[in-house]
Amino acid sequence: MPAKVLRILVLIAIVVAAAGCGSPTAEVQEQTQPTQVEQASTSPVTLQVWAEANAVEHWRADGPAEAAKNVTDFKLTVEPLRDEAGWADYKKKFTLAADAGEAPDVVLSGHEDVSVWANAGYVVDFSTCRDKYPEFDDVIESLWTSVTWNGKIWGVPQDTEARPMFYNKTKLKELGWSDEEIAALPEKIKTGEFTLDDMIATAKEAVEKGVVQPGYGYWHRPTKGGDYLQYYAAYGGRLYDPEQDKLIVTRSAVVNWYAFQRKIVTEGITPENYIGTEFSIWHDTVSHGNVLFWNGGVWQWADWAANYVKDEGGQDYLFSFAGYALQPSGISGKPGVTLSHPLVYMITSEEASGDKDQDAACSLLAKTTTSEVNTKHAVESTHLGILTTQADDPNYSNDRLLSETLYMLDYNFYQPNHTMYGPYYDILFDNLVKAENGELTPEEAADAAIQLLQTELGDVLIVE
């Protein structure tokens, strides 16, 4: 048989595989824009909406269902699906569904998926939709940057947030800070007067004086996530050059960033072997005021209030001891920063969903992008709003946390919309872990990361 039969079998299998995958084309597929508005508007349309969200973020999925009642140009029924599988599984599910033509009509995901999913032809250009409905004019202008790729807009923001450095006012007072000094901390961080080094020194003093337990001076996020890029940015690191559509790695910033990660351990303000700690342990510890400084996100406030300190008084308890400010800069005199990670609704293409209801989806998203619907999500889940008029909405402005952290959006930055950002981030994070655990020195870890980045990304990377 053998050799000949084997060759034939291999050939058949390759042909079957190739047929199953479809034919490759060099060009990105032309995006489908809806054209049959009149026809669609006369017949009932059922739209599927997928959103990754925990229970307190349910409006991500339920918001469009609620908004469907206000849609007048289509007879809409919305089938919302709230998914709690976790982002990696959720995105995997969507991409596989899109390739099978089984994707929902509207999908919510992080803005970083815009470039990847647009390039793959899963989602359609949103520019036409944006121009069609006045509701979109209310979106905070800078947020459109997060959904822009290749000169086009590919979705509409659903929420955004700030990732403050929280601080324990009670512990600072025990350390000898006056009320005035504590109240002035956010401003000092905003102007670059209080830096990451000052934060380390304060936390170390708190440990030495027994105000907090050893290792409880500063807690960053315990698992992989975008938050760490705030330290990279704090030391002047750059991520992306939109003109060349290339990712950037700034070596000096990476070295300083990794050195910071190691220093917080060697100074005894963060525990040894901290990365990998269960998130539930982290939430429980910080929300009960056991840590002096910690880096989190505004949305976690609602989670802590509902799931960790409900019996102690929820948000009132948190306000009794927790303060919030920008993430301090690593460079004296440079303003603090915060990372925003807007989640965005995207309309899927006909190839991805098998439906021609993109016009109806556009209409639905217009009615979803209103203060009436979005403020419910913002307040319940403590996410920042996306609309200019929300600041005047009493339901929003009466929320103390949201109104007091809104200014942070003036100091925010986004992760880049680049198709290779996923591998780029993974490499930086993997080496961060090695630096923080002392497996490599900050310089060694930075060089290892840059070497891997060059191998993986090739000419889409700029090393500076």
Place this chain on the structure above:
Amino acid sequence: MAVTSATTRASSKDGLIRKISSASTGFWFMSPSIILVVLFFFIPSVIIIGLSMTNLSTATGFRNYEWIGLENYQKIFTHPDTIPTALRTIFYVAATLAFFNVGLALVIALLTTHVPRRAGFIFRAIWLLPRITPSVIYLMMWKFTAAASPYGILNRYFPFLGGQNLIPDAPWVFVLLTNGFVGASFGMIIFASAIESIPKDYMNASLVDGCNAWQRIRYVILPALRWPLLFVTTYQTLSLLTSFEQIFILTDGQFGTEVWALWSYHRALSNYWGNFQWGFGAALAVVLVIIGALAAIVYMRFFRFNELVQEPGIDVL
């Protein structure tokens, strides 16, 4: 003379028919396995080889990918992570096999077949618990066993451990233990069954001959376990080469525990910010398939598989 010649021809023809008939019967018996292997190993392998020669990723989708030949393989051979990951994988497979999936399995099987039958059965049933516990729950139990004080069980009762999360201190200890406790139960059942099926006459004869326990194990039991040993070693090697879910849940490959299969999974299906690189992940998987196939061949030669599957000598007589 003519009669003899005719008889020889007839005999030769009968032999041929018998051989064809025998081969055909064997084929029909094997056909379910052949169909399964072709459907679930051969065809997927060919598809993955095809995928590995593309730049297919989330960013290209199934519509915009391009054939790139052996580029992904070139990338693997020049990748700084290739050799460290390969060495980690060899260590992971060899250590788990030696200490747990074969070693500990054999020890448990020997112990539980040398105690009262009911006690042995209960002991083996307890060892099955890790296998029947859902992986996520099983690994969460381990994570909280090793967690930092005051949450971790070990740190609670052994303060001299330092109070910190213990997994990064000894990641391989936890990886091997978590995998080994599950893996040992498989070999334990196979070996225990095989030991139970050794004719009692052999055992009694060895006692009469004055064998001590070690001699009985070495000269009676182990030779009878050659086939189960081949099966468990081969099966568990291939299984460990491609298994990663426990490492994934326990460390996610951090602290130097990223094995080859997990590397492939991360690149193909679990990138934190999206853009799964199916083409490159498939190339990594193909390397694993080749290594697995080679390992199987080596094992079969080492254990003289052909001798094991020869027709019993009784038929020749």
